[in-house]
Amino acid sequence: MNYQERDSLGIYAGANALEGGAPDHDRGPGPHLMGADTLMGNDVFNAQDEDLGDIKEIMLDMRTGRVAYAVLSFGGFLGMGEKLFAVPWDALTLDTVNKRFVLDASKDRLESAPGFDKDAWPDMADASWEKGIHDYYGTKPYVDPRLS
Numbered sequence: 001m002n003y004q005e006r007d008s009l010g011i012y013a014g015a016n017a018l019e020g021g022a023p024d025h026d027r028g029p030g031p032h033l034m035g036a037d038t039l040m041g042n043d044v045f046n047a048q049d050e051d052l053g054d055i056k057e058i059m060l061d062m063r064t065g066r067v068a069y070a071v072l073s074f075g076g077f078l079g080m081g082e083k084l085f086a087v088p089w090d091a092l093t094l095d096t097v098n099k100r101f102v103l104d105a106s107k108d109r110l111e112s113a114p115g116f117d118k119d120a121w122p123d124m125a126d127a128s129w130e131k132g133i134h135d136y137y138g139t140k141p142y143v144d145p146r147l148s
Contacts, residue, residue, distance in 0.1 A: 036060075039058060041054055046107070047104060052103055058071070069088060069124065071084050071086055072084065083117070085110065085113050085115045086133055091138070091139050113137075
């Protein structure tokens with residue numbers, strides 16, 4: 001499911017979309033400013049067009065006001081055996097053409113990524129955990145200059 005299908009308020013329709021055309025991104029929200037709820041459930045693929053799962057949650061860093069991680073669900077069947085992964089927000093790219101996210105990781109690499117069970121979330125505020133996640137995905141943690 002993608003953000004346009006989850007848009008219960010019609011905020012991504014735009015003037016042209018109402019007439020059957022492409023959304024008008026000069027009016028209202030669009031791919032540069034989006035409601036978090038509309039991104040939940042979005043598919044995540046890699047550059048090889050392999051389905052890596054979907055976004056289950058978006059984690060906000062309340063100290064900085066930035067999105068820190070997307071929680072990606074991968075594997076399992078009907079929720080059984082599903083593994084969750086905290087993926088740094090900067091590791092994801094929104095593919096507006098296919099209406100999904102892209103993560104630069106193979107399925108094999110994701111299977112060996114540090115993950116967790118829905119009943120045993122890690123301490124995402126732990127600096128060593130954060131460093132490990134960013135190192136794994138090749139991203140850098142955001143440092144708020146006001147907190148330095």
